[in-house]
Amino acid sequence: MKHTLKSLPLSNSFAKLPEDFYARVEPSPTLNAAELIHFNPAAAKLLDLLPGCHHSTEFKAIFSGNQSINNAAHIAMRYAGHQFGQFVPSLGDGRAIMLGETTNSLGQAWEIQLKGSGMTPFSRMGDGRAVLRSSIREYLCSEAMFGLGIATTRALCITACDDKVYREQIETSAILTRLAPSHVRFGSLEYFYYRDKFELLKQLIDYVIHYHYPELSGNDNPYLALLQEVIARTAKLIAQWQAVGFCHGVMNTDNMSILGLTLDYGPFGFLDSYNPHHICNHSDHAGRYAYDQQPQVGLWNLACLAQTLTPFISEDDARQALDQYWQIFATEQQQLMARKLGFENHNDDLEPLTKSLLSQMQQSQTDYTCFFRQLCDLERDNNQANPTLKDMFLEPERFDQWLKDYRQALRQYAPPDMSRQIDMKQANPKYVLRNHMAQLAIEKAEQEKDYSEIDRLIRLLQNPFDEHAEMQGYANPAPESVEQIAISCSS
Ligand code: AMP
Ligand code: MG
Numbered sequence: 001m002k003h004t005l006k007s008l009p010l011s012n013s014f015a016k017l018p019e020d021f022y023a024r025v026e027p028s029p030t031l032n033a034a035e036l037i038h039f040n041p042a043a044a045k046l047l048d049l050l051p052g053c054h055h056s057t058e059f060k061a062i063f064s065g066n067q068s069i070n071n072a073a074h075i076a077m078r079y080a081g082h083q084f085g086q087f088v089p090s091l092g093d094g095r096a097i098m099l100g101e102t103t104n105s106l107g108q109a110w111e112i113q114l115k116g117s118g119m120t121p122f123s124r125m126g127d128g129r130a131v132l133r134s135s136i137r138e139y140l141c142s143e144a145m146f147g148l149g150i151a152t153t154r155a156l157c158i159t160a161c162d163d164k165v166y167r168e169q170i171e172t173s174a175i176l177t178r179l180a181p182s183h184v185r186f187g188s189l190e191y192f193y194y195r196d197k198f199e200l201l202k203q204l205i206d207y208v209i210h211y212h213y214p215e216l217s218g219n220d221n222p223y224l225a226l227l228q229e230v231i232a233r234t235a236k237l238i239a240q241w242q243a244v245g246f247c248h249g250v251m252n253t254d255n256m257s258i259l260g261l262t263l264d265y266g267p268f269g270f271l272d273s274y275n276p277h278h279i280c281n282h283s284d285h286a287g288r289y290a291y292d293q294q295p296q297v298g299l300w301n302l303a304c305l306a307q308t309l310t311p312f313i314s315e316d317d318a319r320q321a322l323d324q325y326w327q328i329f330a331t332e333q334q335q336l337m338a339r340k341l342g343f344e345n346h347n348d349d350l351e352p353l354t355k356s357l358l359s360q361m362q363q364s365q366t367d368y369t370c371f372f373r374q375l376c377d378l379e380r381d382n383n384q385a386n387p388t389l390k391d392m393f394l395e396p397e398r399f400d401q402w403l404k405d406y407r408q409a410l411r412q413y414a415p416p417d418m419s420r421q422i423d424m425k426q427a428n429p430k431y432v433l434r435n436h437m438a439q440l441a442i443e444k445a446e447q448e449k450d451y452s453e454i455d456r457l458i459r460l461l462q463n464p465f466d467e468h469a470e471m472q473g474y475a476n477p478a479p480e481s482v483e484q485i486a487i488s489c490s491s
Contacts, residue, residue: 001048001105002048002049002050002051003047003048003049003050003053004049004050004053004056005049005053005056005058005059005062005069005070006058006070008047008048008049008069008070008102009070009102009103010069010070010071010072010099010100010101010102010112011072011100011101011102011103012072012073012075012098012100012101013101013109013207013211014075014077014098014101014111014182014184014207015072015073015075017203017204017207018200018203020078020192020197020200021077021078021188021200021204022075022076022077022078023075023076023078023092023120023121023122024073024074024075025074025075025076025097025120025121026068026074026097027065027066027068027074027097027114027117027118028065028117028118028119028128029065029066030064030065030066030161030163030173031161031163032161032162032163033161034060034061034064034066034159034160034161034175035060035159035160035161036054036059036060036063036064036157036158036159037158037159037160037174037445037449037451037454038139038157038158038451038454038455038458039054039156039157040139040143040154040155040156040157040458042143042146042154042462043143043154043155043156043157043179044156046104046108046110046154046179047102047104047110047112047156047179048102048104048105054157059157060159062099063114063156063157063159063175063177064117064159064161064175065097065114065117065118065175069099069100070100072099072100072101073100074097074098074099074100075097075098076092076093076094076096076097076098076120076121076122077092077093077096077098077183077184077188078092078093078122078188078191079091079092079093079185079187079188079190079191079254080187080188080190080191080194080254081185081186081187081190081252081253081254081255082187082190082252082253082254082301082304083252083254084252084284084288085288087190087194088254089191089194089195090122090124090191091122091187091191091254092120092121092122093113093120093122093183094119094120094122094123094124094126094128095115095116095117095118095119095120095123095126095127095128095129095130096113096114096115096116096117096120096178096183097113097114097117097118097120098111098112098113098183099112099113099114100112108181109181109211110179110180110181111179111180111181111182111183112156112177112178112179113177113178113179113180113183114175114176114177114178115130115135115138115175115176115177115178116128116129116130116135116173116174116175116176117175127165127166129163129165129173130165130173130174130175130176130491131165131167131171131172131173131174131491132160132171132172132173132174132442132445132446133171133442133446133491134266134491135158135160135174135175135176136158136174136438136441136442136445136454137265137268137438137442138155138176138178138265138266139155139158139176139454139458140433140438140441140454140457140458140461141265141268141433141438142154142155142178142262142265143155143458143461143462144432144433144461144462144464145246145262146462147429147461147462147463147464148240148244148429148432148464149240150237150240150241150244150246150262151233151237151240151259151260151261151262152261152262152263153178153179153180153183153257153261153262153263154178154179154180155176155177155178155179156177156178156179157176157177158174158175158176158177158454159174159175159177160172160173160174160175160445161173161174167490167491168490171446172446180257180259180261180263181212181259182208182211182212182257182258182259183257183263184204184208184212184257184258184259185253185254185255185256185257185258185263186253186254186256186258186301186302186304186305186308187252187253187254187256188204188258189201189204189205189258189305189308189309190253190304190308192204192308193307193308193311198311201308201311202311202312205223205226205309205312208226208258209222209226212258212259213225213226213229216229221312221313221317223309223312223313224309224312224313224317224318224321226309227305227306227309227313227318227321228321228324230258230260230302230305231302231321231322231324231325231328232324232328233259233260234256234260234298234301234302235298235325235326235328235329235332236260236328236329236332237260237261237262237298238294238295238298238329239295239329239332239333239336240332240336241262241294242291242294242295242333242336243333243336243337243340244270244369244429244432245270245271245274245291245368245369245432246262246268246269246270246432247268247269247270247271247278247279247280247281247289247290247291247294248262248268248289248294249266249267249268249269249280249281249284249289249487250264250266250267250281250284250289250489251289251294251297251298251301253301253304253305256301256305266281266487266489266491267280267281267282267283267284267487267488267489268280268487269435269487270368270369270432270433270434270435271291271368271369272367272368272434272477272478273365273366273367273368273477274358274361274362274365274366274367274368274371275291275362275365276290276291276292276358276362277290277291277292278290278291279291280487281487281488281489282486282487282488283488283489295329295333298325298329299322299325299326302322302325303322306318306319306321306322331346334346334350334351336427337350337354338350339423339424339427340372340424340427340428341353341354341357341375341406341409341424342375342376342410342414342420342421342423342424343409343410343413343414344413344414344415344423345413347413349409349412349413350409350413353402353405353406353409356402356405357402357406360393360395360398360399360402361392361393363394363395364392364393364394364395366392366393367392367477369428369429369430369431369432369475370392370475370476370477371389371392372424372428373425373428373429373430373475374386374388374389374392375389375424375428376421376424376425376428377421378403378406378407379417380407380410380411380414380416380417380420381407381411383407386403389403425465426465428465429464429465430464430465430466430467430468430475431460431461431464431468431471431474431475432461432464433457433461434478435478435482435485435487436478436479436482436485437457437474438457439482439485440453441453441454441456441457456471457474460474
């Protein structure tokens with residue numbers, strides 16, 4: 001059954017927990033009139049909303065925080081977190097308010113959250129608002145990640161208005177409506193663990209298992225099973241990030257999802273040229289969250305999560321669970337790299353091949369996405385080296401040798417050209433959200449209130465493996481002049 005906003009069944013299972021876990025809070029109305037600047041039909045489907053529902057004034061009013069919806073409890077969640085390695089005992093949704101949760105006809109529950117809808121008891125020094133630029137970036141990237149097949153929160157729409165917000169400069173505000181089965185973070189558990197509130201901690205974990213991991217409840221120790229499952233999901237998630245060249249930028253434990261989703265898009269970036277030490281967050285001076293640090297940081301964060309479970313599991317069990325991380329990560333990463341290279345399965349012969357390729361790409365600053373996409377078209381037995389590929393390397397002879405070895409491996413292990421090429425094009429996106437693409441959409445929105453570029457990018461990035469011949473320009477490497485757009489935490 002499809003719903004209008006009035007008939008949308010909203011509940012809030014999280015708000016049935018004691019108020020220790022959240023604060024009840026209403027969105028603050030905007031000062032100036034809000035407009036709906038983009039709507040994502042794919043996300044509306046998840047909520048079983050009627051097509052066209054976004055044309056109503058009610059839609060705009062609800063998703064800009066100017067009108068309440070269906071009496072569900074509106075809450076801001078409480079959490080703590082390790083930020084850049086330092087424990088911060090009190091964080092919480094300082095600018096996000098969950099409107100409630102709806103369960104669709106497939107039985108999937110989706111929490112609906114406004115981000116940027118005004119102050120909450122957790123706002124600390126902040127204004128509770130989000131700027132247009134960061135809202136557009138999160139909106140585009142969460143849908144891009146979904147298009148890439150990577151677990152992520154989703155985005156329903158953006159509303160914006162002329163209300164001023166003060167960052168490094170004066171900007172205008174926007175509200176992103178975000179969807180996730182749960183927004184519980186590692187930091188949600190840390191809040192209670194570090195206050196020795198183990199009864200409440202247990203209640204929170206039981207909630208997570210009951211609603212989001214019901215299959216684990218029959219285990220001898222469901223808490224250990226939960227840890228093992230979150231470790232597995234997180235290891236696989238980060239392997240996927242690495243495979244597409246995604247850098248999160250702020251992998252603090254308050255940004256790590258208990259469901260293994262990509263959560264809280266801030267100064268993220270996709271690799272342009274292949275530089276494993278790439279730091280996408282301008283404020284991350286030490287490179288703690290550099291591209292090649294992400295797998296290690298994932299484990300560090302999981303160790304923080306494991307710590308919070310020690311009232312319920314032995315330290316030995318926690319350690320053994322964490323010991324599985326590298327194995328799970330490596331298996332996933334090897335498999336993803338094998339698929340990127342056109343092989344159905346990883347084998348040991350592919351290891352030196354991958355290593356040599358990445359080292360040459362690093363040396364030559366080869367564009368990561370473009371190279372793999374163009375490699376898809378290689379013909380196994382046509383020994384005339386593909387000239388455009390060769391142009392991407394500083395030492396063409398060395399690359400030639402690599403191609404020879406690669407062709408040999410293809411003959412040995414890969415399906416014939418036609419089916420390999422099709423498979424490779426499902427493993428190597430033609431389009432990723434490069435900073436300059438988001439930047440263009442932001443500039444048009446900020447300067448001209450022209451939101452057409454957001455629309456174009458959403459359509460493109462929701463299907464990044466398709467050719468979209470008319471959009472070829474978006475598949476090119478970033479122009480050199482814009483490769484260094486600096487993105488900071490400020491949002
Ligand atoms: P983030 O960097 O967006 O993951 O946010 C880190 C913490 O700061 C979270 O507790 C946020 O809710 C809070 N925060 C970020 N920006 C604001 C803001 N403008 N107003 C209030 N709280 C904020
Ligand atoms: Mg955050």
